[in-house]
Amino acid sequence: FKSILVTSRTYEGQKPGTSGLRKAVKVFQQEHYTQNFIQCILTAIGPKLKGCTLVVGGDGRFYAKEAIDIIIKIAAANGVRKLLIGQNGILSTPAVSCIIRKYKLNGGIILTASHNPGGPENDFGIKFNTENGGPAPDTVTNTIYNLTKKIKNYSIIPNLECNISEIGIRTFEVHGSEFIIEIIDSVNDYLELMKSIFDFQKLKNLLSSNIKPFRVLINSMHGVTGPYVKRIFIDELNAPLNSVVNTTPLVDFGGGHPDPNLTYAADLVQTLKNENYDFGAAFDGDGDRNMILGAKAFFVTPSDSIAILAENLNSIPYFQKSAVKGLARSMPTAASIDKVATSLNLKLFEVPTGWKYFGNLMDAGLLSLCGEESFGTGSDHIREKDGIWAVLAWLSIIAVNSKSIEQICFDHWLKYGRHYFVRYDYENCESEPSTKMMKVLEEKITNSDFIGQKFESDNEVFEVKLADNFQYVDPIDKSIAKNQGLRIIFTNGARLIFRLSGTGSSGATIRMYVESYESSPTKINLDAQLVLQPLIQIGLEISKLQSYIKRTEPTVIT
Numbered sequence: 001f002k003s004i005l006v007t008s009r010t011y012e013g014q015k016p017g018t019s020g021l022r023k024a025v026k027v028f029q030q031e032h033y034t035q036n037f038i039q040c041i042l043t044a045i046g047p048k049l050k051g052c053t054l055v056v057g058g059d060g061r062f063y064a065k066e067a068i069d070i071i072i073k074i075a076a077a078n079g080v081r082k083l084l085i086g087q088n089g090i091l092s093t094p095a096v097s098c099i100i101r102k103y104k105l106n107g108g109i110i111l112t113a114s115h116n117p118g119g120p121e122n123d124f125g126i127k128f129n130t131e132n133g134g135p136a137p138d139t140v141t142n143t144i145y146n147l148t149k150k151i152k153n154y155s156i157i158p159n160l161e162c163n164i165s166e167i168g169i170r171t172f173e174v175h176g177s178e179f180i181i182e183i184i185d186s187v188n189d190y191l192e193l194m195k196s197i198f199d200f201q202k203l204k205n206l207l208s209s210n211i212k213p214f215r216v217l218i219n220s221m222h223g224v225t226g227p228y229v230k231r232i233f234i235d236e237l238n239a240p241l242n243s244v245v246n247t248t249p250l251v252d253f254g255g256g257h258p259d260p261n262l263t264y265a266a267d268l269v270q271t272l273k274n275e276n277y278d279f280g281a282a283f284d285g286d287g288d289r290n291m292i293l294g295a296k297a298f299f300v301t302p303s304d305s306i307a308i309l310a311e312n313l314n315s316i317p318y319f320q321k322s323a324v325k326g327l328a329r330s331m332p333t334a335a336s337i338d339k340v341a342t343s344l345n346l347k348l349f350e351v352p353t354g355w356k357y358f359g360n361l362m363d364a365g366l367l368s369l370c371g372e373e374s375f376g377t378g379s380d381h382i383r384e385k386d387g388i389w390a391v392l393a394w395l396s397i398i399a400v401n402s403k404s405i406e407q408i409c410f411d412h413w414l415k416y417g418r419h420y421f422v423r424y425d426y427e428n429c430e431s432e433p434s435t436k437m438m439k440v441l442e443e444k445i446t447n448s449d450f451i452g453q454k455f456e457s458d459n460e461v462f463e464v465k466l467a468d469n470f471q472y473v474d475p476i477d478k479s480i481a482k483n484q485g486l487r488i489i490f491t492n493g494a495r496l497i498f499r500l501s502g503t504g505s506s507g508a509t510i511r512m513y514v515e516s517y518e519s520s521p522t523k524i525n526l527d528a529q530l531v532l533q534p535l536i537q538i539g540l541e542i543s544k545l546q547s548y549i550k551r552t553e554p555t556v557i558t
């Protein structure tokens with residue numbers, strides 16, 4: 001096979017956001033658009049590109065097959081030696097991270113727009129992960145972006161075709177050298193990793209006991225986790241067949257929004273309310289997010305989920321083998337885990353939103369468990385958040401202490417107090433008023449007279465203790481991430497945070513994060529929405545958000 005050089009044109013806006021490049025499918029379908037981005041990812045690998053091995057896969061959404069075909073043709077033309085590709089293009093984001101690390105690859109390309117809807121009228125996305133298995137850090141994504149702004153041509157082998165539906169190795173001769181494509185089973189490597197972390201026999205006893213099995217309902221939302229869930233929960237752990245639903249990955253997720261929260265996983269919530277299950281879980285399109293529910297759809301806030309896992313890591317063999325290093329959360333995530341860190345005498349890191357910021361800490365051996373309020377939970381077993389891992393971790397705790405999910409949460413609040421948390425998302429707003437709102441708010445809160453100001457709502461008074469635009473200095477490489485969200489911290493520990501999302505495919509999404517802390521045992525079992533109402537009102541008042549974007553209600557509340 002011989003490569004040709006195709007003359008291209010540049011496209012604006014090929015800037016990877018919080019987690020990869022996300023745009024409408026139609027944008028990716030434009031002539032040269034996807035090709036440009038793939039070429040720039042490869043060029044950004046630098047001297048290691050020639051002869052390297054990469055893994056490729058994704059959540060199976062619309063346009064993934066076309067994108068994989070483009071990747072094969074461009075990778076071969078650019079001197080890549082080998083591609084590992086998930087069968088039919090299916091690999092979850094955590095599985096890609098696992099495979100990069102296990103086989104010491106140079107990186108991986110993930111075809112997904114995560115929790116964004118899929119199909120011809122919806123979104124597609126491309127994430128690039130580096131050799132530690134984690135999302136490319138800012139330095140790499142900036143290099144890629146800069147390359148996209150000046151790309152003139154790309155190398156491609158137009159007639160190099162490969163059937164990705166059959167497992168096996170195929171070799172091609174490209175410019176006198178071997179180019180290898182290995183189609184791999186989507187689940188094997190990930191399953192093996194999970195078996196090395198958890199006690200599968202114990203979990204099997206829990207789920208398939210003939211005396212009193214623990215009844216779980218796992219909803220893959222027609223995303224990538226289906227095949228993983230079937231293998232792990234049905235084949236390996238012998239859970240009854242009705243324990244899993246929506247396990248066939250579909251190009252459009254069956255028309256749903258593959259985002260595991262109370263709004264988009266409403267069918268799971270409904271079934272749990274009506275039927276006798278002890279536990280429910282759902283994942284997003286690419287399998288890195290998770291939602292945990294107890295019987296009758298009792299909701300575990302993601303921020304509490306990490307804190308509870310942190311407290312109980314000794315139930316998991318992986319953490320029995322090596323001592324727990326530090327803990328971490330993203331800045332907007334509620335501080336429940338901070339309390340556990342203090343009590344266990346572990347260091348707690350607060351990083352900007354996005355999993356890439358945890359990677360350096362893990363690589364340096366400083367971090368074992370971390371999470372985000374956005375339904376992301378994970379550990380240093382890989383360098384991505386991991387939905388199925390989170391469920392297995394919860395089940396491991398239950399296998400040891402035999403309490404209900406609700407009881408586990410309640411006992412946790414009793415011991416540490418409760419961090420009430422809610423996030424208001426205003427999706428798809430106009431960009432200009434949204435950035436204006438953020439700019440004016442930043443000026444207001446960073447003005448020296450803002451500290452000490454008191455705000456009152458519903459007879460509750462909140463006094464500002466600190467307010468800034470969050471900035472993070474990576475303790476390992478000293479790189480600085482600026483503009484990571486406006487935060488207002490009150491003297492009673494309550495917090496209000498405003499951020500513009502970095503994962504939308506068009507327009508702007510404003511997120512308002514609201515958190516307060518209650519330690520009194522009589523106040524820990526209340527409705528978060530009600531408890532946080534006064535603070536929500538103050539947030540809306542300080543930011544004047546509603547008048548800037550002309551909305552009275554958020555699109556989603558999580």
Ligand code: VG1
Pocket residue numbers: 018019113114115284288289330353354355372373374376500501502503504511
């Ligand atoms: C969102 C979440 C963030 C998460 C990111 C990627 O980013 O808030 O916590 O890491 O999505 O998740 P943003 O910039 O829209 O707030 V995923 O499941 O897309 O890989």
Ligand code: CO
Pocket residue numbers: 093114115284285286287288289
């Ligand atoms: Co995701």
